Amino acid sequence: MSGLSISRRGLLAGMSAVGASAALSACGAKTGSDTSSDSAAKADTSGSTVKVGLLNSLSGTMAISEVTVHNSLLLAIKEINAAGGVLGKKLKPISQDGASDWPTFAEKAEALITDDKVVATFGCWTSASRKAVKPVFERYKSLLFYPVQYEGLEESPYIFYIGATTNQQIVPALDYLKKQGLTKLYLVGSDYVFPRTANKIIKAYAKAKGMTVVGEDYAPLGSTEFGTIVNKVKDSGADAVFNTLNGDSNVAFFKEYKSSGLTAKSMPVLSVSIAEEEVKSIGTQYLEGQLTAWNYYETTPGAANTKFVKAYQAAYGKGKPTSDPMEAAYISVYLWKEMVEKAGSFDVAKVKTASDGITFEAPEGKVTVDGASQHVYKTARIGKVAADGLIEEVWNSGGPIKPDPYLKGYSWASGLS
Amino acid sequence: MTTTTPSVTSVPLLERFRVPGGFVLGAVLLLGVAPLALSDFRLSLLAKYLCYAIVAVGVSLAWGRGGLMVLGQGVFFGLGGYAMAMHLKLADAAATGETLPDFMQLYGTGDALPWWWKPFANPAFALAMTVLLPMAVAAVLGFFVFQRRVKGAYFAILSQALAAALSIWLIGQQATTGGTNGLTDIQGFFGYDLNDPVNQRMVYFIIAAVLLVLMAIARQLFVSRYGELLIAVRDSEERVRFLGYNPANVKLVAYVVAAGMAGLAGALFVPAVGIISPALIGIVPSIGFVIGAAVGGRASLVGAVLGAIAVAWAQSTLSDAFPAAWTYLQGLLFVVAVGFLPGGLASLGVVLRKRRTRTTPIPTGETA
Numbered sequence: 001m002s003g004l005s006i007s008r009r010g011l012l013a014g015m016s017a018v019g020a021s022a023a024l025s026a027c028g029a030k031t032g033s034d035t036s037s038d039s040a041a042k043a044d045t046s047g048s049t050v051k052v053g054l055l056n057s058l059s060g061t062m063a064i065s066e067v068t069v070h071n072s073l074l075l076a077i078k079e080i081n082a083a084g085g086v087l088g089k090k091l092k093p094i095s096q097d098g099a100s101d102w103p104t105f106a107e108k109a110e111a112l113i114t115d116d117k118v119v120a121t122f123g124c125w126t127s128a129s130r131k132a133v134k135p136v137f138e139r140y141k142s143l144l145f146y147p148v149q150y151e152g153l154e155e156s157p158y159i160f161y162i163g164a165t166t167n168q169q170i171v172p173a174l175d176y177l178k179k180q181g182l183t184k185l186y187l188v189g190s191d192y193v194f195p196r197t198a199n200k201i202i203k204a205y206a207k208a209k210g211m212t213v214v215g216e217d218y219a220p221l222g223s224t225e226f227g228t229i230v231n232k233v234k235d236s237g238a239d240a241v242f243n244t245l246n247g248d249s250n251v252a253f254f255k256e257y258k259s260s261g262l263t264a265k266s267m268p269v270l271s272v273s274i275a276e277e278e279v280k281s282i283g284t285q286y287l288e289g290q291l292t293a294w295n296y297y298e299t300t301p302g303a304a305n306t307k308f309v310k311a312y313q314a315a316y317g318k319g320k321p322t323s324d325p326m327e328a329a330y331i332s333v334y335l336w337k338e339m340v341e342k343a344g345s346f347d348v349a350k351v352k353t354a355s356d357g358i359t360f361e362a363p364e365g366k367v368t369v370d371g372a373s374q375h376v377y378k379t380a381r382i383g384k385v386a387a388d389g390l391i392e393e394v395w396n397s398g399g400p401i402k403p404d405p406y407l408k409g410y411s412w413a414s415g416l417s
Numbered sequence: 418m419t420t421t422t423p424s425v426t427s428v429p430l431l432e433r434f435r436v437p438g439g440f441v442l443g444a445v446l447l448l449g450v451a452p453l454a455l456s457d458f459r460l461s462l463l464a465k466y467l468c469y470a471i472v473a474v475g476v477s478l479a480w481g482r483g484g485l486m487v488l489g490q491g492v493f494f495g496l497g498g499y500a501m502a503m504h505l506k507l508a509d510a511a512a513t514g515e516t517l518p519d520f521m522q523l524y525g526t527g528d529a530l531p532w533w534w535k536p537f538a539n540p541a542f543a544l545a546m547t548v549l550l551p552m553a554v555a556a557v558l559g560f561f562v563f564q565r566r567v568k569g570a571y572f573a574i575l576s577q578a579l580a581a582a583l584s585i586w587l588i589g590q591q592a593t594t595g596g597t598n599g600l601t602d603i604q605g606f607f608g609y610d611l612n613d614p615v616n617q618r619m620v621y622f623i624i625a626a627v628l629l630v631l632m633a634i635a636r637q638l639f640v641s642r643y644g645e646l647l648i649a650v651r652d653s654e655e656r657v658r659f660l661g662y663n664p665a666n667v668k669l670v671a672y673v674v675a676a677g678m679a680g681l682a683g684a685l686f687v688p689a690v691g692i693i694s695p696a697l698i699g700i701v702p703s704i705g706f707v708i709g710a711a712v713g714g715r716a717s718l719v720g721a722v723l724g725a726i727a728v729a730w731a732q733s734t735l736s737d738a739f740p741a742a743w744t745y746l747q748g749l750l751f752v753v754a755v756g757f758l759p760g761g762l763a764s765l766g767v768v769l770r771k772r773r774t775r776t777t778p779i780p781t782g783e784t785a
Contacts (some may be wrong), residue, residue: 029613058740097740102599103690103697107462107733114458131598132692139612153523191588192597197524220585221597 043142044117045346049090052077052333053112055123055133055144060100061222061247065325066125068277069147070095071316072326073122076333079311086337087346094118102132109133113140119346120145120336122329127151127193134159143348145336147329149272149294151197152405158348160355161375162332163325164295165405170198172380172397173242173270173293174205182239182268183211188229188253189244191218198244198272200416201407208412214238219245224252230260233267243271250274254286264289270382275323279389287385294324295378296364297391305363321390322363331362335369335376368400375403439719440633447625457614464621464689466729467628471682473710473725474631474718475675478638480707481715483671484651486569489576490679490706492583493551495698497680499587500550501687502600503534504543509604511538519602520595531593540607544684551680552673559672563665568654577700584699599694606688620688627685628722631678635718638674647671679706708747712754714761724761 044051054073056066077091085091094116096108105124112118113136120143124130127150137144137158149164177185187202189195199216206213214236217229230253233241245253250271257269270291276298279287298309298321308330312322335358340346343354356371368377377400383391407413451463472490479485506518507530515522517530537543558579562572587594595601609616638644649657650664657664687693696702706725707715713724728750736743754761758768 029610029616030608059736059744063741097736099736099740099743101696102694103465103692104736106690106692107465108737110458110461114456126597128598128694128696131601132694135602135604135691191585193524193591196591196596200524218589220588 042117043119043346043348045089045119047089049092050086050346051092051094051116051118053109053116053118053121053123054093054095055098055105055108055112055121056095057100057125057129058095058097062098062100062125064281065247065277066098066123068323068326069123069125069329072312072322072329073333075312075315076330078315080333080337086340087344098124098129102126102128105129106132106136109136109144110140113137113142118142119340120351122147122332122336124148125325130154130159141348143336143351145332147332148325149328151194152407153197155373155375155405157352157374159374160332160335160369161373161403161405162328162335164378164380165375165403166198166201167404167407167410168295168378168380168401169272169293170201171205171407171410172401173272173382174202174209174211176291176293176382176395177240177242177270178209178211184214184237184239185211186214186233186236186238186241187216187244188233188241189218190221190223190246190249192221192246194246194273195244199242201413202242204412204416219249219253221246221249223249226253226256229253230256230262233257234260234262238267240267241269243269244273245271246273250278251282254282254290258286264291275325276321276389276391277323277326279385279391280321284385284387284389288387290385291394292383292385292391294381294383294391296324296327296362297381297383297393298322299383299390299392300364300381302363302365304361308363324364327363331360331364331367334360334362335367339369366400370403373403373405375405377402436636440629440636443632444629447629448622451625452618452621457617460621461617461689462730462733463726464617464624465686466726467621467624468682468686468689469706469709469729470722470725471624471628471631471685472679472706473713473721474628474635475678475682476707476710477715477718477721478635478647478678479671479675480710481717481721482639482644482647482651483668485668485672485675486573487576487672487675488573488700488707489578489580489703490675491580491698491700491703492576493555493676493679494683494686494702494706495583495587495693495695496551496554496683497547498683498687498693498697499594499600500537500543500546500680501684502603502693503537504540505603505606505687506600507534507538508540508607512605518600520598520600521592524591524596534593547684548677548680551676551683555673555676556669559669560665563668563672566665577703580698580703581700584695587695587698595694597695599692599696600687601692601694603687603691611688611691617689620685624685624689627681631681632718632722639718643667643670705747708751710761712750712761714763716760717763720761720763724763 054070056070057063058067074093077093080086081090094112096112098105098108109121112121122145124133124146125148130146133144134156138156141158144159145162146159147162149169152166185206187199189199203213215232268291270293272293274292275294309322313320338358338360339351339355342358343350355369358369360367365379370377379400380397381393382395384394386392407416452460455463472494476487476490479487510518562575588597604611606620611617646662646667650667654664709725709728710721712728714720732743758764
């Protein structure tokens with residue numbers, strides 16, 4: 001009995017302490033009121049260096065892709081420091097590992113802003129990680145530069161979207177397929193937000209423009225079982241496959257695709273998540289002749305790209321491929337530098353105001369920042385995988401396309417959001 | 418803490434005040450020292466660790482005392498978390514004059530709210546569901562599983578399958594559950610603005626208080642007649658059956674209570690971290706929930722709680738310095754704890770004493 005009564009007393013003491021503390025603490029701002037204590041981050045710009053945050057998955061399933069983005073960010077920072085820094089201050093990169101886990105991304109973003117007092121953060125890859133950190137950047141009024149093509153339908157005042165939105169990648173890809181007379185599509189994707197949203201757009205486009213979607217299948221992320229899906233594709237009578245599979249699944253899918261007798265000639269596959277890095281890991285023999293849609297390829301002509309490829313390979317090894325997300329990460333640091341220098345300040349509000357109309361001679365060609373949507377004008381490019389594993393451009397949009405994350409300028413997309 | 422109740426009479430003074438003294442010390446540390454010593458950011462991290470600790474309290478009961486390999490706690494954590502997040506998303510939407518949460522406008526059909534979302538607009542219903550829903554699922558599952566005398570590895574595999582199934586289902590229902598993104602961007606907590614650091618502190622206090630209260634309840638369960646019976650079932654189920662008890666019911670209670678605790682932890686995780694997603698529910702996080710308890714000592718309440726906090730803290734800290742190595746270290750910790758120190762760090766003293774005297778048995782929860 002003694003054990004029982006003692007604990008009961010302990011319980012009472014604990015309860016009263018709880019009551020007291022709750023009474024003391026419950027006096028914060030109500031939702032919607034303007035009285036909330038200012039939680040805007042105070043970035044530290046006092047010294048001769050300023051810190052910038054790099055937020056990528058350095059471990060976990062996404063590491064294989066995100067480490068290349070991380071390397072590209074470090075390369076840009078090194079180049080900028082060698083040229084004198086930004087506003088006379090050198091940049092000190094602070095790396096945090098998002099560990100392919102979305103709540104960890106949110107935690108690390110907060111660490112960068114509040115502990116390291118960074119002036120800006122670069123990174124994130126998956127939409128889920130971006131959605132997880134978005135409230136953190138908004139709460140602290142700090143800037144994130146996001147380097148990956150994504151599913152659109154987002155405009156956060158504290159995020160700059162440097163990768164393509166849907167009207168700069170998926171819509172041009174559909175235009176291209178239609179022009180080639182490939183109007184019966186089979187949609188294959190990994191089961192997450194980007195493929196599901198992309199396919200919603202594709203179906204709306206197809207309905208309005210006389211194309212047909214003959215099948216739609218999703219595989220769990222990381223799935224390597226594609227026998228059933230490939231058989232369905234084969235029997236569907238489709239002209240082409242629109243592929244939004246991610247990561248390892250592509251390896252299994254394309255092996256199965258080839259062994260079932262389907263080829264790039266008989267039924268081409270257009271992929272939106274396969275870049276130079278992935279071509280290497282899947283194997284060129286499975287991919288030769290297949291199509292991709294991006295804004296940049298390692299083979300994109302121009303002096304800026306020659307310089308980028310050379311610098312990247314000098315830093316990280318001969319023969320290392322460069323890809324679209326890597327290029328977007330690389331230019332995101334330069335675009336931020338241009339914004340800060342135009343603003344004459346690291347202040348977030350001033351940088352945002354200065355962003356509109358900033359241009360940069362990027363490896364992908366000239367890019368311009370659209371201040372209203374905080375996206376970038378980019379040129380769409382359709383490529384074909386060559387025998388050497390590089391991707392050769394077969395078509396481009398002729399010039400940068402204005403970003404339209406909500407597809408407001410496309411009448412067929414009016415029912416989407 | 419030992420597995421048996423100390424005998425009523427001759428308890429030494431020190432021993433007599435050990436439990437309430439430890440409880441008060443814990444309360445002072447959590448409610449007094451931590452909020453004063455830690456920055457807002459560190460305190461919000463601690464709030465997250467304490468949510469894992471709440472799950473560990475349940476794990477300690479079901480696995481440590483009941484011998485149930487609860488490798489699917491992610492399911493209950495997720496049910497509690499989604500119940501809470503659904504209410505908060507609806508409240509956020511209502512605050513801005515919308516009827517649908519933001520993600521449904523983007524990814525959904527744009528029509529009316531699904532019928533199963535509607536009741537969650539009511540705060541009392543949602544709060545009750547954070548605990549009752551996981552408990553109900555655990556009760557149904559546990560009833561069939563324990564009646565059929567499924568145990569050990571089979572029970573663990575079943576739990577894991579359920580965790581995988583729920584997470585895949587949530588991913589598939591993007592229009593109504595947010596898919597892989599989960600429910601994010603939560604602005605308010607029952608009318609309080611979560612962007613305000615003061616309110617973030619309030620959330621911390623609530624979580625710390627819930628943890629302390631649940632620890633007190635678990636401690637009462639441990640020393641009660643039921644606690645004795647639970648250990649008896651763990652160590653010799655057949656003998657308990659011959660004595661006239663139904664072991665299935667004994668296990669069911671521990672399983673359901675542990676599920677309720679995991680649900681509450683999930684519900685509190687949402688305002689503390691601002692996200693709930695299928696990635697927090699599947700097999701890997703479900704295993705993560707028990708690693709802390711295993712390392713700290715699953716049969717010891719304090720050991721399990723401190724273990725959960727320490728492992729979560731180590732993950733945050735070490736993963737920065739050694740991003741790739743952390744996963745291996747975590748696996749190694751689990752193997753070492755289960756293989757060589759089944760009572761966890763909490764039993765280290767006993768093990769060392771045993772080395773010296775080689776008499777007292779180790780109070781662990783070692784059953785197949």
